[in-house]
Amino acid sequence: MGEMVTIRETDLVESIADALQYISYFHPMDYIRALGAAWEREQSPAAKDAMAQVLTNSRMCAEGHRPICQDTGIVNVFLKWGQNCRLDSDKSMQEVVDEGVRRAYNHPENKLRASIVADPAFTRRNTRDNTPCVLNVELVPGDTVAVDVAAKGGGSENKSKFKMMNPSDSIVDWVLETVPQMGAGWCPPGQLGIGIGGTAEKALLLAKEALMEEIDMHELKARGAQTDTERLRVELFDKVNALGIGAQGLGGMTTVLDIKIKEWPCHAAGKPVAMIPNCSATRHAHFTLDGSGPSFLETPQLDEWPQVTWAPDRAAKRVDLDHLTPAEVQSWKHGDRLLLNGAMLTGRDAAHKRIQDMLAKGEPLPVDFRGRAIYYVGPVDPVMGEVVGPAGPTTATRMDKFTDMMVGLGLLVMIGKAERGQGTTQIIAEHKVAYLMAVGGAAYLVARAIKEARVVAFEDLGMEAIYEFRVKDMPVTVAVDAEGNNVHQLAPLVWRERIAKEGLLERA
Numbered sequence: 041m042g043e044m045v046t047i048r049e050t051d052l053v054e055s056i057a058d059a060l061q062y063i064s065y066f067h068p069m070d071y072i073r074a075l076g077a078a079w080e081r082e083q084s085p086a087a088k089d090a091m092a093q094v095l096t097n098s099r100m101c102a103e104g105h106r107p108i109c110q111d112t113g114i115v116n117v118f119l120k121w122g123q124n125c126r127l128d129s130d131k132s133m134q135e136v137v138d139e140g141v142r143r144a145y146n147h148p149e150n151k152l153r154a155s156i157v158a159d160p161a162f163t164r165r166n167t168r169d170n171t172p173c174v175l176n177v178e179l180v181p182g183d184t185v186a187v188d189v190a191a192k193g194g195g196s197e198n199k200s201k202f203k204m205m206n207p208s209d210s211i212v213d214w215v216l217e218t219v220p221q222m223g224a225g226w227c228p229p230g231q232l233g234i235g236i237g238g239t240a241e242k243a244l245l246l247a248k249e250a251l252m253e254e255i256d257m258h259e260l261k262a263r264g265a266q267t268d269t270e271r272l273r274v275e276l277f278d279k280v281n282a283l284g285i286g287a288q289g290l291g292g293m294t295t296v297l298d299i300k301i302k303e304w305p306c307h308a309a310g311k312p313v314a315m316i317p318n319c320s321a322t323r324h325a326h327f328t329l330d331g332s333g334p335s336f337l338e339t340p341q342l343d344e345w346p347q348v349t350w351a352p353d354r355a356a357k358r359v360d361l362d363h364l365t366p367a368e369v370q371s372w373k374h375g376d377r378l379l380l381n382g383a384m385l386t387g388r389d390a391a392h393k394r395i396q397d398m399l400a401k402g403e404p405l406p407v408d409f410r411g412r413a414i415y416y417v418g419p420v421d422p423v424m425g426e427v428v429g430p431a432g433p434t435t436a437t438r439m440d441k442f443t444d445m446m447v448g449l450g451l452l453v454m455i456g457k458a459e460r461g462q463g464t465t466q467i468i469a470e471h472k473v474a475y476l477m478a479v480g481g482a483a484y485l486v487a488r489a490i491k492e493a494r495v496v497a498f499e500d501l502g503m504e505a506i507y508e509f510r511v512k513d514m515p516v517t518v519a520v521d522a523e524g525n526n527v528h529q530l531a532p533l534v535w536r537e538r539i540a541k542e543g544l545l546e547r548a
């Protein structure tokens with residue numbers, strides 16, 4: 041055996057911190073190229089507008105070195121540790137990697153949102169520095185350490201699926217049944233990572249690892265699939281896109297930019313299959329350490345971003361939230377594009393839960409919701425003169441169970457991302473209120489519309505506190521109108537039919 045290579049603790053810490061800062065504001069170029077091509081092909085105006093927001097946001101983040109999304113993710117690290125390497129540290133590998141996470145998330149010039157809670161079943165206390173990460177280490181032959189770093193959004197991670205199939209069950213059927221049930225909370229377009237085989241936990245790990253691979257569906261299709269796995273990838277890619285779900289679930293031609301598959305042998309009695317989506321805020325980077333020092337990733341060229349600059353739609357209606365009336369809310373139709381102006385409240389899971397608890401105890405609420413709009417958001421902390429950090433919408437579906445309570449308090453408008461459930465849609469129709477959606481993954485762009493922000497209640501909840509934002513021309517789409525018409529149900533059906541009838545994907 042040759043000489044051992046020493047990997048210094050500081051090299052690993054600095055490289056991980058650098059990679060996490062990097063992926064918070066630089067999309068991988070393969071994602072940007074694939075999304076740019078999809079934007080060009082897209083014929084659904086709503087989906088095209090959403091993609092333009094994601095692309096414009098991406099470029100702004102690359103320029104401004106601020107996070108692509110307000111959810112800066114849970115950190116996943118895969119280490120392939122060469123057997124001839126030794127870590128020069130008296131700490132555990134988990135502790136060393138977590139130190140990299142801590143530094144990245146508390147970086148003074150680009151502080152990232154701490155989203156990790158300890159004691160998950162009970163107190164759910166925020167660890168304040170986004171640690172611990174989820175670490176996987178594999179011992180491999182060689183003199184180097186290969187590192188994959190990813191920051192996985194909660195919205196997409198929440199949609200992970202697993203099925204212990206019978207050996208003869210169809211993977212294609214399961215995927216096509218499951219993807220529509222995942223709704224839009226995973227902020228498509230993105231990729232689906234699919235793990236086939238192994239055991240339950242191995243299949244999920246394979247699915248996550250598959251998402252670390254480069255997007256190459258376009259190249260694969262151009263050269264033609266040669267293996268069963270490649271044929272399965274192409275089949276799933278075509279069939280998932282034919283579902284018509286589209287960007288943000290608004291109906292359109294691109295739901296996925298690629299399907300990634302990893303396999304492992306399994307027991308003859310079963311066929312474990314896992315599927316994990318990656319969202320608009322696809323964030324991962326890869327580097328190698330060889331003992332010579334830390335690894336710093338190269339800055340991408342800004343001119344590689346597609347020349348797409350989102351601007352408010354001229355057909356969009358301007359809305360004055362300070363003088364909002366029920367009659368105006370009732371005049372909005374599903375699919376309308378609005379530009380919001382004036383004051384709105386914010387609130388998400390923890391604030392809603394606290395309101396519920398206070399009402400149960402008969403305590404007075406600190407905020408009057410009558411006639412107001414609430415935005416489901418947990419922003420990144422501001423830096424250097426910002427009013428607020430990136431502040432895109434969180435998944436509204438999680439607030440479904442509180443909607444009855446909130447409209448009972450006089451709330452008129454809800455703003456978030458992804459679909460509302462059947463029961464909530466009915467409540468919206470009964471009370472003649474509305475649910476509007478902003479684009480998930482366009483958080484920095486949305487934050488530019490926020491001109492003032494102040495905490496009005498529950499300050500101890502940190503990013504989950506209730507703020508009042510004053511906004512100027514914040515772009516949203518009417519997702520459920522006062523009659524209960526639901527864009528997320530209706531639009532994919534329209535686009536599924538158009539794709540089939542007009543052969544849109546074949547021509548693309």
Ligand code: SF4
Nearest residue numbers: 109193195227319481
């Ligand atoms: S793009 Fe959507 S799913 Fe992804 S991190 Fe942002 S809000 Fe979450």
